[in-house]
Amino acid sequence: MDYILYLFRSLYRKLVWIILGALLIALLVYLKTANMRGSYNVETTLYTGVVSGYGIEANNVGVNWAIAQNAIDNLINIIQSESTQKRVSMRLFARVLVKGSPNKDQNSITSASYRYTYDHMKNSPHGKELITLIDKSSEEKTMENFIKYEKADVNNYIYGLFYYQHPYYSRSALKKIQVSRLGNSDLLKVNYSSGDPGISYNTIEILMKEFVNEYRILRYGETDKVIEYFRSELDRIGNELAKHEDDLTKYNVENRIINYYDETKEIAAINKEFELREQTVLFAYNSSKAMLEELERQMDNNTRQAITNLSLVDKLREASSLTGKITEMETVSANNAKDEQQLKNYKDLLNRTRRELSEISDQYVGDKYTKTGIARANIVEQWLDQTLAYEKARAELEIVKQSRIDLNDKYQFYAPVGTTIKRKERVITFSEQSYLTNLASYNEALMRKKNLEMTSAALKVLNPPAYPISAESTNRRKIVYMAFLGTFLLLISFFILIELIDRTLRDSRRTRKLTGCPILGDFPYKSRTTPYSTIYDDSATRYLSSGILQFFTKREEGSPYILNMLSMEEGCGKSYISEFIEAYWNKLGLNVRKLTDGIDFQSNSSEFQLANSIHELYIPRDEDILIVEYPAMSNSNVPTPLLREAQLNLMVVSAKYGWKATDKIMLQKLEAQLGAKPYLCLNRAPRYDVENYTGMLPPYTPLRKVMYLLSQLALTENAIHWKDIWKRKKNPRKGVAEVEEDDDD
Structure with missing residues (x-):
């Protein structure tokens, strides 16, 4: 449950970026769809007669639903087959060029579709040759000319008309033809939408005729071949039978046999x-x-x-x-x-x-x-x-x-x-x-x-296609909404994925999960100096000091309390934190001394590597607390007696730092030296993580207060406070205790 809440807090902190990214994508989609036009939908209903139609075959006593469903599927597949749609494309192309006009709409063909089709053909490499194939007096002759001209060649315009990306006549455009069965009935609903009303209407009208012709060719073709085969066999066997009978008759006559x-x-x-x-x-x-x-x-x-x-x-x-x-x-x-x-x-x-x-x-x-x-x-x-x-x-x-x-x-x-x-x-x-x-x-x-x-004969268009007058509403708004929602969900998924696989320490929870060590406190990240930077540093220093001082309970006589400052690599900020801690304790009147590698001792010397006590490295005075800043563990080893002599070993890690396999190995080594897990201090932590330890940091604006409460999931805290204020205003004579007692009741 805590991890789920952590994910919600992480997404909440990135909510602004998620919303801005989704709005940006939605704006781009909105601008791209500015010229989007509504489509013209044409639909028709086809009666098949497969289920309830009359048949003269012997097995037509009852309805075989499996056969009926198979027959319906065959009809749908024939309508959507490539051969049928190719003939529809060819005939539609011929009809537009023969019956269309560039100046006005006529014969259910808009002038815009005619001009686009004609100009597209004319501007092709073989445009002049294609224009000669158009016979204005006959749609059939024009289609025959196109069929003769077509060849399986990438440079053939008629061939590419169907197999390329033409908005009216291509295979991809005609794939939008939708065929569905109405329940368990004999009816098939066919509909098609395009940006031109004439194209939509003529496509469906031609499709119905071509479908019936294609169906008859397929069904009659196989039946006629069977009939022709049996007819030829009957002729052959009949001739053989007559030959054998004549031979028997001749034999009986020659041998004078009657019976x-x-x-x-x-x-x-x-x-x-x-x-x-x-x-x-x-x-x-x-x-x-x-x-x-x-x-x-x-x-x-x-x-x-x-x-x-x-x-x-x-x-x-x-x-x-x-x-x-x-x-x-x-x-x-x-x-x-x-x-x-x-x-x-x-x-x-x-x-x-x-x-x-x-x-x-x-x-x-x-x-x-x-x-x-x-x-x-x-x-x-x-x-x-x-x-x-x-x-x-x-x-x-x-x-x-x-x-x-x-x-x-x-x-x-x-x-x-x-x-x-x-x-x-x-x-x-x-x-x-x-x-x-x-x-x-x-x-x-x-x-x-x-x-x-x-x-x-039972295949009949029950509801003939009608010429569409008005275009359907565009899906522009829906597309924009879907783009916004899709981007929103995509960004959320992206950030969740980052949270799951990213090994950057970033905040105290991730640091605790990756290292397995307890967190003693955070220190804020200072990207720029603001009037509140000092307050943030003081609050973090104060909380960290409280956490450190609780370990200073026992010490040897004549020896100070020892705080070891450790780090995995250079640049984690242990010197920066130790300076704040030292300055804060000095303000409290504590006598603090700080030992630094390279100044007070040499980590590369034999004396340091073989030291059994910190007293071998410096001469004690009357200090209360000794802060020892050791070199990074990646550069030098810290002797085990020095580590175990201190009251607290504080490991400083950076929130901008990625926890690598080498860090894990060095941490295991340190655990072996200490006999326990070290305490960590997260440096350069984000403000929201520092607030988990220090409470809300300034500025204390109403909006930030609300955001802070939401980030901490204190959803009803403001409502409870306002309720108390309202009760005090309503009953000013009652004391606070009485109001609280009423609340308890």
Whole structure:
């Protein structure tokens, strides 16, 4: 707490300088801002439709606040982006030069801004060349000419217009455009201030148009690229799909395949039926062959001769041929009327041939019975029947064998065809899936583009910018106040920093903090002689004398009281202080003697360095007090017996003196010699520090009294004194004691 009060006192003592410095800076700022003009502010409100706008995308069921905030941030960043502001700068420059006039305000452009812009361009190194780029009939053509002329070169005027420090068209000027969201709504507030009303108005108006165009280019650009990619993929996959389908169709036509799966099922069914028929035909063939052999074994020679007759053989061959044809037609039938009629004719012809065979066989059979008793006619008849059955079975067997070959050929044909068709169908299926996937992505991209179109359409200027009529009030007063306050705080911080790090002794508190030694008293600094200088010296001498005399309590018989005057370096003022002390004690009637190095003793002599008592250096007399002024400790050592012999060792230090590391070391050495910390006397101390010991010093003016009380933080002392005086005047019959008693009550 004491240190805080000390800081306050230090700042209070420098308060005048702090206030004067702050006032000086404020005055300079006031003079510098004398020509400061008010700015013209233009603002507009933009509706975005990001949060509450309608969308056609599937995920537009609810509001995703993270996505909405991201979209709002994107819009704000687009408005404040360098590309957008560069186009605004270029178009604003072109508009001022095309629509402005040097003589009067027109088209929301002031003549002052036109003249400044035109003169600035004309006086540039390529001014004449730039003037030719202006097309008074078209703002768009002028802007196109400027864009073509611009190059990334430090000497290019159009390029430097945006990247240098132009007050209207530079990047630093357009950075003043402020964009903020109004709460959690879809609205964005955009405002801009400049020193020219036309510039402010046209900047915001152009910004709204360029922002919408920039937003559409960014959003449509990426969506159009995606749509173009999916469209090209659809065309490519569609062509491949058509190619694969045509290839499958061509393959089916070349191999005469209508429906592979149904046809293979039909072939499997035919194969199953064919196996059963094959077994039946083979059984009939073997049965008829065995029966025929048995009948021929039972025939006699006459019967065998009969069956080998040529006419019988011819008829038999004819019957066999007819049987084969009938069997073939019955096996493979087209089921039409012509084939049925032909089959009927073959059957009738076969019956007639069989009757003829019977007649021929009857002519050659002589005996009615064989040796075994079997009727010859029956054997021949049976033989003919079995021969015909055998021929029929053989014909059917041939047909079955041929059918088996055909069926095997079909199996050999359809087996690789199925694998090829499946492979082609897999390729077609893969192409179809790829086509459908890309088609879904393409439709989604189209929907996304349509949603972006709706979003862009929702970007609407709710409150169009209005041309400002009057300028806003300048911040000149605020700037001056801020300059004063800033300088005031800066100076306070500076002086506090100095107080914290400065190692100059300066006053008794800092001396006590840096040295750690007790302070016995101060001696005032005399920069110039005034009528009060003697009073200051006498007051300080009197207080210091009182502090010294309290140590003179015991002494040896026949020896004076000894006061050692010490210092760290030469020039600290110990001779000056000792003279005042000696003169003051002489006035009090004390017998005082002073010993000085170089006069009464030699500090560089062996006698001094080896002295065990001050009596070895001088011859005592009847003095009461002996003041010994030793040389500076930085120049010579003081023997320990001489230091410990004295009643008081007073170290004189200067307030103008900085406490260095060498001083700290010498003080530690002195402490080791004394066995305790020495007492200090601060010389050249400021008056406020001397007053801490002596009380208030003259002159006693009312202002100084108040300042003194404030410096001592006696804030209510005057109020209490005035209260006592007022009470005495009000009750003159009461004594002082009664008034004090009332105060106690």
